[in-house]
Amino acid sequence: MITQLLSSIAQGVGLTLYVTAASLVIGGVIGLVLVGATRSPIALIRSIAGLYINVVRVIPPITWLFLIYFGLPQFTLRLTTIQAAIIGFSIIASAFMAEIYRSGLLSIPDGQREAAHALGLSTVTTVGHIITPQAFRVALPAIATYGIGLLKDSALASTIGVREITYYAQQSAKQTHEGLLSFVVAGLLYIVISLIVALVARRVDLTLRRKIGVA
């Protein structure tokens, strides 16, 4: 029974991973733009970025999903379930990633910027070659943790019909009347994937830190 359940529910793993990864990457890129905007010399850009970050984070993910999937068609912007899910999660991820970057940037000692200035490095070079690589390394554990959180949030995509793990678990529950078992299997899948991601992230972080001699 369990193997049967496992094989049917595991069909959802692909989309779970896809939605999570796509949202993390897109959100990560938008987050970079956002954090840059929060440091812009133009007050208007700073305000908009700050507003975006604060608004996105206080609205429940499921509300975002429903807003995008059910609300946007009114503008004849009909999206597939997967598209709506990725857009929704990317927006949310971008706000959280911006905050993670901000912490990373804050942890870079002022001395790094001062040395770069004293050497005459341009702002572009300083940000691109000195600050960002260091901030990213520092932020990596936090990004991994957030990624795992996003993995769990991706279960919400089932509510708008994305055929990921939770969706198949629901189907199994209805069809086989093995509700408990179905969701135990689903839960285990999420836990196993999270563990793998956590282990990989820890390995990567350790390798990077050993390379530059801080571990």
Add this chain to the structure above:
Amino acid sequence: MDLLTQWLGWLPNLAPGLGVSLQLTGLSLLFGFPLGLLFAVMAASKVALLRWISFLFVEIGRGLPALVLLYLLYFSLPDAGITLTSLTTAIIALTWNTGAYASEYFRAGLAAVPLGQKEAALTSGLRGWAGFRLIILPQALRISTPPLAGLAVLVFQGSALAFVIAVPELMSKAFEIGSITFEYLSVYVLTAVVYGSITLVFLALVRVLEWRLGRHLQRN
């Protein structure tokens, strides 16, 4: 303004939903935080069994998506012969979820209280529970407050999930209005505004609380 009148017209329908959401959130926090504290204390226990039970409950409560936890209980409890209302099921699921996350924050907070405090409490005649309650716990709580506040926000957002097991909270009311009027965008924007503003007000209050808890540390 047309939008405003539309929204004002919907508020009476949404209000009971909001009430249920707040009820769900409040009860989950009320039961979840102490549960988290219990898990944290159990995790530090010398009794291996207690540590294991705590570990299991925390890892499952944290490792599973809240939605899966919700479905799990919703489908499994009836099979075990326990019939509960959707709301109660949701409260149990959310409490478990909250307790699991809270336990980690409490563990960090407890660990962060300097060892010397425990020793000072002992030598001041405050043993066991009294020492814990009066000296250690307040300091641990102060450290844990910011992440716990963040957790409270997440629980409030999590309450929106109860919609899928037919709990008549805010999201479900919004969906009702949407399916009748087809003004999905408008009603969900309003819903977002409601969630957002309550959260922002809550966060502002937490900042005041943090300030008051940390006042004794400011050098003036």
Add this chain to the structure above:
Amino acid sequence: MGLSFGTKAPPTALSGEVVVTGLGKSYGAARVLSDVNLAMNEGEVVSIIGPSGAGKSTFLRCLNYLEVPTEGEISIGGAHVVAGGKLPDKASLDHLRRVTGMVFQSFNLFPHLTVMDNITLPQRKVLGSSKEQAQAVAERLLKRVGLPDKAKAYPARLSGGQQQRIAIARALALSPKVMLFDEPTSALDPEIGLEVLAVMRDLADEGMTMLVVTHEMHFARDVSDRIMVMGNGGVLEIGPSEQVMSDPQNERTRQFLKAVLDR
């Protein structure tokens, strides 16, 4: 004995000369630097000493605009800037930073780059040197500071003294006309500090114009040509090293030296 100037603008400095007139800085109501004047010839070594909070580092950091002076004029190696409470135009700022090299108390090496990259990156980005040119310069400088085999190492694995010497190499790689040292050995154990001071001494012997904020009185007396004593944001005294150390004119200098040397 101080140096005085007329009210006309002083001549723009050539090559390694430093001419600073009337430098001042205020943080709102607080006056951090007042009327600091300094003229250095090429190849001169001047040490800046004085009690904490005297403004020594602030003064030094104004010279390459890590701090923004509110009034005064700076002429270093052909770059000329009139202070006005904000950053100067990009061209002047870049010029100023190219003719000056700075060594920091906390080294500030880039931890995510190898020693070689630390020294070649600025050359490639600021001077436009090719990778080969930059590496050749880096190897030469590493040999000069006594660390020829550390090119591939990462800074975190090196001792403080080694890191500081690499920081010196990194600054020298851009061929500055004047080297600014902000308490280069304060974060190092005295023994380790000697390695760094030795490199600085060699640099001085080779004719580099150097301005050094330091607590190392031996260095100040033995290696520098002149000593500038600062207190409370102003210059208390400036003169030949031997003379300032053994026979200071200013009362506060006397007190400071007494406190520092009588341990």
